[in-house]
Amino acid sequence: MQALILVGGEGTRLRPLTSTTPKPVVPLVDQPFLGYMLEWLRRHGVDDVVLSCGFLADGVRAVLGDGERYGVRLRYVQEPQPLGTGGALKYAEDLLQERFFMLNGDVLSDIDLTAQLAQHERTGARATLALVPVTDPTGYGLVPLNDDGSVREFLEKPGPDEAADSNLINAGAYIIEREVLAEIAPAGTAVSIERDVFPMLVGRGLYGCEAAGYWLDIGTPSRYLQATFDILEGNVETGVGERLSASGMRLLDDVRAAGRLVGPVVLGNDCEVGAGAIVGGRVVLGDDVRIDDGVRVESAVLLDGVSVGAGCAISHAIIGPGVTIGPRCRVGDGAVLGRGVRVGADNTLAAGVRIFPDVQIPDGAIRF
Numbered sequence: 001m002q003a004l005i006l007v008g009g010e011g012t013r014l015r016p017l018t019s020t021t022p023k024p025v026v027p028l029v030d031q032p033f034l035g036y037m038l039e040w041l042r043r044h045g046v047d048d049v050v051l052s053c054g055f056l057a058d059g060v061r062a063v064l065g066d067g068e069r070y071g072v073r074l075r076y077v078q079e080p081q082p083l084g085t086g087g088a089l090k091y092a093e094d095l096l097q098e099r100f101f102m103l104n105g106d107v108l109s110d111i112d113l114t115a116q117l118a119q120h121e122r123t124g125a126r127a128t129l130a131l132v133p134v135t136d137p138t139g140y141g142l143v144p145l146n147d148d149g150s151v152r153e154f155l156e157k158p159g160p161d162e163a164a165d166s167n168l169i170n171a172g173a174y175i176i177e178r179e180v181l182a183e184i185a186p187a188g189t190a191v192s193i194e195r196d197v198f199p200m201l202v203g204r205g206l207y208g209c210e211a212a213g214y215w216l217d218i219g220t221p222s223r224y225l226q227a228t229f230d231i232l233e234g235n236v237e238t239g240v241g242e243r244l245s246a247s248g249m250r251l252l253d254d255v256r257a258a259g260r261l262v263g264p265v266v267l268g269n270d271c272e273v274g275a276g277a278i279v280g281g282r283v284v285l286g287d288d289v290r291i292d293d294g295v296r297v298e299s300a301v302l303l304d305g306v307s308v309g310a311g312c313a314i315s316h317a318i319i320g321p322g323v324t325i326g327p328r329c330r331v332g333d334g335a336v337l338g339r340g341v342r343v344g345a346d347n348t349l350a351a352g353v354r355i356f357p358d359v360q361i362p363d364g365a366i367r368f
Contacts, residue, residue, distance in 0.1 A: 007105035008054030016338030016356045025063040038070040044113040052088040086191030104172030110237035111213035126205030130173035140169040232264035
């Protein structure tokens with residue numbers, strides 16, 4: 001089985017993490033984000049994947065290669081300019097088989113694609129959309145279904161009365177028959193599959209499949225952290241989650257720890273944790289991270305090469321690669337620090353502040 005994954009966005013909502021790294025390969029716990037999608041697809045029989053790339057495509061290729069380590073064949077298509085979801089599909093037409101999955105590359109999920117494919121075959125659909133329920137549907141585009149599972153209509157951010165009979169939204173995972181591509185404007189044209197193509201197929205072989213399982217769009221720092229926590233706590237099916245569970249909720253790789261490690265926690269290669277420090281729970285440290293004496297880190301991600309001075313407290317924060325944080329700093333409440341930032345002693349960074357790459361903050365300069 002084949003899949004087309006759309007990874008052409010610039011990841012602006014995830015800046016400064018994506019200021020220097022393409023969003024599909026931003027590190028998430030133990031691997032590039034897109035690695036989780038490739039693992040998920042492989043579990044459901046997909047062995048041929050086409051990536052539709054745009055922004056920083058060479059960076060994606062450099063990290064993921066030909067897909068061998070994920071057990072799939074991985075090929076790349078680079079759009080000449082942003083073409084929308086339908087335009088990206090049409091542009092990749094020459095590489096696509098008679099039936100394929102099409103997926104939004106922003107999503108962490110473990111929904112049952114095998115069940116979706118079985119329904120697609122049973123109904124003889126031309127396209128089948130995976131749909132997930134939400135508690136408050138008024139902020140989404142809803143997809144009500146007929147009794148036979150066919151799509152009745154699309155409702156964009158409906159009012160409470162319109163939303164009364166459905167809470168299903170588009171999960172960004174589709175099964176499409178190649179014949180549908182004949183109804184899309186010629187390659188090179190900007191087209192939205194959600195707004196332009198699928199509405200044309202209502203009543204003409206378009207079905208929805210209510211999916212059970214985990215689903216999260218990781219496009220913002222808060223959702224990136226939530227995805228991290230859900231992986232660590234086993235709320236979504238992943239390989240690293242299984243390894244964590246089997247190892248007592250602590251994955252340690254050549255770590256020197258004089259302080260205390262509280263699971264769930266994942267520490268990369270050659271990390272050091274000083275005396276009196278407490279790291280965890282819900283913490284990921286990349287490779288070569290240095291935690292000095294008396295530091296407290298909880299519910300946070302510190303990427304490769306981070307150094308944290310004595311007496312700091314870090315919570316609910318994302319610290320980019322190569323960041324240096326001086327002694328007695330407080331970093332939390334959704335703060336995100338980009339690659340190479342240097343924070344002097346006695347600073348407080350909170351309230352969702354985003355510090356872009358290579359910025360230098362003097363001692364005591366910021367106290368949110």
